[in-house]
Amino acid sequence: MLGKLARELRLLGFDTRYINPQTDELRNPMILLKLAQSENRIVLTRNTKLKNYSEVVFINSEYIDEQIAQVMKSFKLKIDIKPFSRCLACNEILVSVKKEQIKGRVPFYIFQTKDEFSCCPKCQKIYWAGTHQKNMQERVRKLIEQ
Template sequence: MKFICDFMLGRLARWMRLLGYDTEYFREDHPDKLIVKAKAEARVILTRNSKLMELPGVVYIKSEIIHEQLRKVMEIFPPEGEPLSRCSLCNTPIQRIEKEKVKGRVPEYVYKTQNEFYYCPVCDKIYWQGTHIDLMKEFLKRVG
């Protein structure tokens, strides 16, 4: 299942990507364009716009609190994808990259202490399993 978050749900889009959901983030405040894009790409719309809540293929996210937003999505749509499999910035699936290829592109300490690296072929961001993973797990405990 694929999703698109409206311009009011940027944090939710990022967290959904981290959890493996295929989630686009629509940055414009144009509901008509959002609907067209969602239909063209067969995406479920996640929105805080109460005017859209009666439309088919739309999930209204009432809460402004990220924990509650994510909990609602996970209750309706349990995660199907692998966590940490998508770029948190652009939603592209990330790929494994050889350690030698990231030398000079990540902090020296990270290069010395990590052995597995991943990158986004679109925005070229490098990922590794750092302490942020523990922070993410702690956050998800609060989500429930």
């Protein structure tokens, strides 16, 4: 349900585990809560069945910007923002890589025009500053000003 929010939180640099709504953890709230506790995580959900547990933050809005704002407010996260530090696919912390190392692994135009690259140690996906990052910087700026 909150896949997009999970991705956005990773974009902001937060350690975010996403659990697919179809999995057992979500069918059984006790398993989910136990898992969260063992990993020292807080559950973010739009599942009304979980609403009354104290370890859970119920996300009120279905709109992504409002969801992010609620999370930031609930946890006073502003100071911890580390945008573009995590892999969006697997939540791993990215490591910066030298330009020579990624030759042939990114589109030629990107290789020619960018100088800073980072790589996910788990899935090997390569990241670089682009339009998406610019939009996100704007969003981060707004969140901080709120």
